[in-house]
Amino acid sequence: MRKLLNTLYITREDAFLTLDGENVVVKADAKEIARFPLHPIESIVTFSYMGASPALMGKCAENGIALSFCTPNGRFLARCDGRSKGNVLLRREQYRIADDPDRCGPIVSMMLFGKIFNARWVLERVKRDHALRVDTDRLEQASAHLQQSLLALRKLADIDSLRGVEGEAAATYFNVFDQMLLRDKEVFCFHERSRRPPKDPVNALLSFVYMLLTGMCANAAEAVGLDSYVGFLHRDRPGRISLALDLMEELRPCMADRFVLTLINNRVVAPKDFIYTESGAVMLTDTARKALLKAWQEKKQEVIRHPFLKEKIPWGLVPFVQAQLLARFIRGDMDAYPPFLWK
Numbered sequence: 542m543r544k545l546l547n548t549l550y551i552t553r554e555d556a557f558l559t560l561d562g563e564n565v566v567v568k569a570d571a572k573e574i575a576r577f578p579l580h581p582i583e584s585i586v587t588f589s590y591m592g593a594s595p596a597l598m599g600k601c602a603e604n605g606i607a608l609s610f611c612t613p614n615g616r617f618l619a620r621c622d623g624r625s626k627g628n629v630l631l632r633r634e635q636y637r638i639a640d641d642p643d644r645c646g647p648i649v650s651m652m653l654f655g656k657i658f659n660a661r662w663v664l665e666r667v668k669r670d671h672a673l674r675v676d677t678d679r680l681e682q683a684s685a686h687l688q689q690s691l692l693a694l695r696k697l698a699d700i701d702s703l704r705g706v707e708g709e710a711a712a713t714y715f716n717v718f719d720q721m722l723l724r725d726k727e728v729f730c731f732h733e734r735s736r737r738p739p740k741d742p743v744n745a746l747l748s749f750v751y752m753l754l755t756g757m758c759a760n761a762a763e764a765v766g767l768d769s770y771v772g773f774l775h776r777d778r779p780g781r782i783s784l785a786l787d788l789m790e791e792l793r794p795c796m797a798d799r800f801v802l803t804l805i806n807n808r809v810v811a812p813k814d815f816i817y818t819e820s821g822a823v824m825l826t827d828t829a830r831k832a833l834l835k836a837w838q839e840k841k842q843e844v845i846r847h848p849f850l851k852e853k854i855p856w857g858l859v860p861f862v863q864a865q866l867l868a869r870f871i872r873g874d875m876d877a878y879p880p881f882l883w884k
Contacts, residue, residue: 655880
């Protein structure tokens with residue numbers, strides 16, 4: 542079984558990355574502040590505007606190390622990758638499916654089924670664990686609506702119709718998201734999803750964690766030989782890793798949303814961990830990003846039982862397993878793509 546990605550995160554906004562022999566060197570104000578050997582690293586994520594030297598980018602490409610650049614507030618900018626990995630026949634079949642709406646439909650249906658199923662169980666878990674602190678009636682109504690959405694999905698094949706059901710389900714889910722926030726409600730309250738830019742601390746956390754999960758899904762897709770830029774639910778757009786966005790849909794509620802709820806409810810983050818800009822955007826402080834990334838790495842190592850494989854694996858391997866299952870379906874080794882269904 543593949544090991545968890547050994548990822549190096551650079552959170553200083555003024556950090557510049559260079560190469561020295563077989564080491565990545567982190568500099569700030571022209572001074573070396575850290576160095577790490579490259580050989581155990583599988584990916585690097587930097588949240589600095591300063592960038593990296595061409596020599597380091599070339600070395601990462603040569604060694605198959607994914608080098609990702611993000612803004613300090615966590616928005617993905619670009620990835621530097623080495624030679625494309627994977628089977629050309631697998632990718633050619635992926636492209637054929639992506640161009641055929643009738644063949645895309647069953648994949649999209651399963652992915653959205655997984656997303657809504659997992660969203661419903663997020664509500665059920667909160668209702669069970671915090672019955673005295675939440676409005677159980679509202680959560681039960683939302684859960685029942687999501688159950689009806691699951692039944693509706695099974696009757697549809699048209700992608701636009703599937704998107705319509707998913708949109709209604711997402712609205713229902715986020716309408717009760719605030720109910721699941723149990724600490725510091727004057728700061729950690731949720732009204733609606735805001736993305737570019739996030740306009741409150743909860744949305745800032747969601748956007749940052751979604752970015753981390755998207756990167757994991759892109760790495761997973763490429764690792765099994767798929768093209769992360771060609772999706773089935775998310776259509777082609779220059780620079781958009783559409784397949785990674787497809788893969789993350791079913792993992793958003795159980796892997797990302799629950800993680801954000803844990804950060805807030807367990808006081809891993811606090812009101813002081815956010816920066817409010819004049820433009821209305823809300824950003825995480827450097828200290829908060831470090832605490833979040835540490836918790837995220839710990840989350841990735843938690844062991845769960847995969848519902849389809851019936852094997853125990855760490856959370857960090859779930860995107861890789863799902864990408865592998867999708868590749869097997871595209872090759873024709875499986876009759877259908879099995880989504881990740883969490884309880």
